[in-house]
Amino acid sequence: MSTIRLPGLVDAHVHLREPGYEYKEDFATGTMAALAGGVTTVLDMPNTNPPTSTPERLADKARRAAAQAVCDVGLFVGATNTEADAYLPVAAQACGLKIYVSDTFGSLRIDTLALMHRLFRTWAEQAAQAGYRMAGAPHGLGPITVHAEELMLPVCLALSQLYAAPLHIAHVSRRSEIELIRAAKERGLPVTCEVTPHHLFLSTEDRARLGARGDMRPCLATPDDVAALWEHLEAVDIFATDHAPHTLAEKGIGVNATAASLSPSSPPPGVPGLETMLPLLLTAAHSGLLELDDILARCVENPRRIYGLPEQPATWIEVDLEAVYTLEDSALKTKVGWTPFAGQRVHGRVERVVLRGKKVYEHGEVLAQPGEGRVLFAAARD
Numbered sequence: 496m497s498t499i500r501l502p503g504l505v506d507a508h509v510h511l512r513e514p515g516y517e518y519k520e521d522f523a524t525g526t527m528a529a530l531a532g533g534v535t536t537v538l539d540m541p542n543t544n545p546p547t548s549t550p551e552r553l554a555d556k557a558r559r560a561a562a563q564a565v566c567d568v569g570l571f572v573g574a575t576n577t578e579a580d581a582y583l584p585v586a587a588q589a590c591g592l593k594i595y596v597s598d599t600f601g602s603l604r605i606d607t608l609a610l611m612h613r614l615f616r617t618w619a620e621q622a623a624q625a626g627y628r629m630a631g632a633p634h635g636l637g638p639i640t641v642h643a644e645e646l647m648l649p650v651c652l653a654l655s656q657l658y659a660a661p662l663h664i665a666h667v668s669r670r671s672e673i674e675l676i677r678a679a680k681e682r683g684l685p686v687t688c689e690v691t692p693h694h695l696f697l698s699t700e701d702r703a704r705l706g707a708r709g710d711m712r713p714c715l716a717t718p719d720d721v722a723a724l725w726e727h728l729e730a731v732d733i734f735a736t737d738h739a740p741h742t743l744a745e746k747g748i749g750v751n752a753t754a755a756s757l758s759p760s761s762p763p764p765g766v767p768g769l770e771t772m773l774p775l776l777l778t779a780a781h782s783g784l785l786e787l788d789d790i791l792a793r794c795v796e797n798p799r800r801i802y803g804l805p806e807q808p809a810t811w812i813e814v815d816l817e818a819v820y821t822l823e824d825s826a827l828k829t830k831v832g833w834t835p836f837a838g839q840r841v842h843g844r845v846e847r848v849v850l851r852g853k854k855v856y857e858h859g860e861v862l863a864q865p866g867e868g869r870v871l872f873a874a875a876r877d
């Protein structure tokens with residue numbers, strides 16, 4: 496029998512777009528896409544409109560997710576330049592603090608080294624009080640998560656070392672970055688990192704073919720950068736999608752593209768990924784690039800440990816390892832309905848998902864009711 500049972504996956508980096516960009520995705524459609532991809536826990540990013548940078552906005556987001564989600568959802572709090580007094584205390588009650596210091600979508604961006612000092616110092620104090628260990632975050636206090644590319648990466652590593660602040664590097668894409676992270680780990684810095692499927696399976700060679708469908712931050716990197724991610728897989732703690740849906744019209748593609756969306760500066764960067772991660776990874780396993788255990792370590796055990804996520808009892812996915820099929824836009828649950836991997840043959844299909852003893856997905860149909868997913872930490876904490 497080619498159908499096996501695996502734990503529900505954790506996707507530690509998704510943008511479910513609520514509030515403000517519900518036309519791209521919302522908690523219902525985004526978590527339906529998660530279930531279709533075998534993902535039973537998602538960690539949602541704060542670059543919404545307004546951004547999740549105050550206790551009120553975190554509570555509002557938690558209410559929306561609790562009402563609509565069909566899988567479990569953790570919420571990141573986002574650092575802004577002016578609201579640190581408000582967001583620092585609550586970030587520890589969410590699944591963590593996200594800091595943007597590189598080019599991205601949305602308004603979140605930290606501009607000064609002075610504030611970075613304060614954020615890392617405070618986070619290190621909170622982590623020490625909560626008994627943070629690299630071997631496992633205490634419930635609800637993960638690392639600072641940064642979008643820090645190129646020269647911003649050593650800035651974050653230096654601050655992490657200076658204050659002994661646990662640090663997680665989102666979507667690493669370049670040889671120079673993974674080699675630096677590996678060296679930092681070897682010197683004992685409290686740092687972890689993640690890599691997306693699009694940076695593992697696509698490169699600059701795909702840019703012309705994909706056009707705006709291949710535009711995201713970090714940008715697709717060179718084949719040598721991609722080779723480095725595979726070479727240094729041991730240093731990669733997490734596979735996460737950076738599911739970042741934008742409509743094809745906004746990307747300037749198709750009949751509905753507006754004049755505004757065609758202007759060169761406006762196409763927003765980002766690609767959906769929740770429904771394609773597991774088949775792509777299983778296809779890599781099929782061709783001998785990965786072991787199943789490599790996938791489970793990076794999609795279940797490590798994200799759970801790094802972010803201190805609760806166990807999901809009686810939860811599993813059933814995957815037909817021998818199913819061979821072509822990824823297609825039309826089969827997707829994400830509201831934007833496209834993937835940069837359309838047309839790709841893959842091995843391994845999610846047949847069924849069981850969440851807390853209840854069948855929530857089977858053969859392409861979501862069976863869960865809105866609100867059956869739980870919000871981690873924010874609403875549930877003491």
Ligand code: NCD
Binds near residue numbers: 711
């Ligand atoms: C993300 C988005 O659209 O929210 N875009 C992207 O290209 N990855 C933002 C981000 O993760 O930087």
Ligand code: ZN
Binds near residue numbers: 508540737739
């Ligand atoms: Zn992102």
